[in-house]
Amino acid sequence: MSTSYPSGPPCAQRGGHGHPGLIHRFLDRLPFEADDPIVTLMEGSTPLVHAQWLSERVGAQVYLKIEGANPTGSFKDRGMCCAVTQAVKEGSEAVICASTGNTAASAAAYAARAGLRGAVIVPDGKIATGKLAQALMHGARVIALRGNFDEALELVRELTDKHPIALVNSVNPYRIAGQKTAGFELVEELGQIDALCIPVGNAGNITAYWEGFQEAGVAPRLFGFQAAGAAPLVSGLRVEKPETVASAIRIGNPARWEEAMTAMTQSNGRISAVTDEEILDAYRLLAAMEGVFCEPASAASVAGLLKFGADGAETVACVLTGHGLKDPQTALEQTGSVLPCEPNLSAVEKAVLG
Ligand SMILES: *Cc1c(COP(=O)(O)O)cnc(C)c1O
Numbered sequence: 274m275s276t277s278y279p280s281g282p283p284c285a286q287r288g289g290h291g292h293p294g295l296i297h298r299f300l301d302r303l304p305f306e307a308d309d310p311i312v313t314l315m316e317g318s319t320p321l322v323h324a325q326w327l328s329e330r331v332g333a334q335v336y337l338k339i340e341g342a343n344p345t346g347s348f349k350d351r352g353m354c355c356a357v358t359q360a361v362k363e364g365s366e367a368v369i370c371a372s373t374g375n376t377a378a379s380a381a382a383y384a385a386r387a388g389l390r391g392a393v394i395v396p397d398g399k400i401a402t403g404k405l406a407q408a409l410m411h412g413a414r415v416i417a418l419r420g421n422f423d424e425a426l427e428l429v430r431e432l433t434d435k436h437p438i439a440l441v442n443s444v445n446p447y448r449i450a451g452q453k454t455a456g457f458e459l460v461e462e463l464g465q466i467d468a469l470c471i472p473v474g475n476a477g478n479i480t481a482y483w484e485g486f487q488e489a490g491v492a493p494r495l496f497g498f499q500a501a502g503a504a505p506l507v508s509g510l511r512v513e514k515p516e517t518v519a520s521a522i523r524i525g526n527p528a529r530w531e532e533a534m535t536a537m538t539q540s541n542g543r544i545s546a547v548t549d550e551e552i553l554d555a556y557r558l559l560a561a562m563e564g565v566f567c568e569p570a571s572a573a574s575v576a577g578l579l580k581f582g583a584d585g586a587e588t589v590a591c592v593l594t595g596h597g598l599k600d601p602q603t604a605l606e607q608t609g610s611v612l613p614c615e616p617n618l619s620a621v622e623k624a625v626l627g
Pocket residue numbers: 347349375376443472473474475476477478479521522568570571594595
């Protein structure tokens with residue numbers, strides 16, 4: 274059963290920002306045709322928000338690309354609409370991925386949308402609550418591996434070599450194709466862009482942005498940031514037991530290692546590490562000073578900008594990869610507690626004003 278809408282009414286393909294889903298929006302730059310069985314949830318066309326406080330703090334014009342505004346709350350939807358559309362085109366009946374959480378949530382949603390079976394393999398106990406809830410609600414088979422992400426990815430690669438199941442991790446080229454559209458959007462909105470700050474885990478997204486920028490004819494410096502406990506691209510060595518509060522980038526052996534290093538070198542950028550403490554500081558500051566709630570991994574981009582500065586860049590975009598509600602537990606651990614109050618005016622006055 275296919276529930277995609279290749280030729281539905283135009284309104285069915287329009288997103289809330291007056292744009293269609295990203296395959297339709299960028300059809301001429303993606304490996305699809307208008308009559309393909311396009312699977313969309315109106316992803317892409319995410320808000321780009323000027324960050325007043327951050328701009329003053331780092332002495333540059335800083336913009337936040339709010340990828341948490343995608344349908345399942347992370348940028349993974351950009352790649353997933355393409356990977357799942359291709360899976361439908363090829364006649365796959367099921368999709369699978371290894372995931373630190375957001376890929377699982379996105380794959381599950383798009384599989385449900387397309388009428389495909391979905392299976393996701395996640396590291397046992399290391400996935401944020403919101404992401405787990407999403408994958409389960411969308412009806413995916415969720416498998417908790419007694420191992421880490423890198424082991425999960427290796428196993429799904431072997432599994433998909435043996436069985437006719439589409440692998441929708443970012444090793445899938447359609448994922449990269451979809452995700453590069455974020456680069457197109459930045460160029461359309463900003464024109465000039467000197468630097469991009471981006472968290473790096475499996476390194477698919479930094480690879481995709483670089484492709485998008487190159488295709489758009491621009492070359493901002495790419496500043497990638499890894500969590501200090503999971504920073505193989507900084508040390509040059511695989512990390513056997515990656516550890517960080519930023520679970521989405523808890524990856525010790527990035528699948529797109531080479532491509533990330535190429536993007537960094539060609540753009541005259543760098544990949545640096547930020548500690549969990551720096552990530553959590555940026556996470557709280559973004560919410561408190563800019564009104565933007567992202568998940569911890571996303572805050573690595575801003576943590577890196579705060580730590581290393583804009584390095585002369587005048588216009589900087591920070592990619593906020595996922596929504597803060599994905600990981601309510603970490604948020605609650607970082608905040609004050611709620612105030613209990615008796616139901617009378619003087620108690621409320623004291624609580625509110627006191
Ligand atoms: C997947 C993800 C990342 C890392 O992206 P890669 O392509 O694996 O480098 C960063 N932040 C969030 C929220 C993610 O879901």
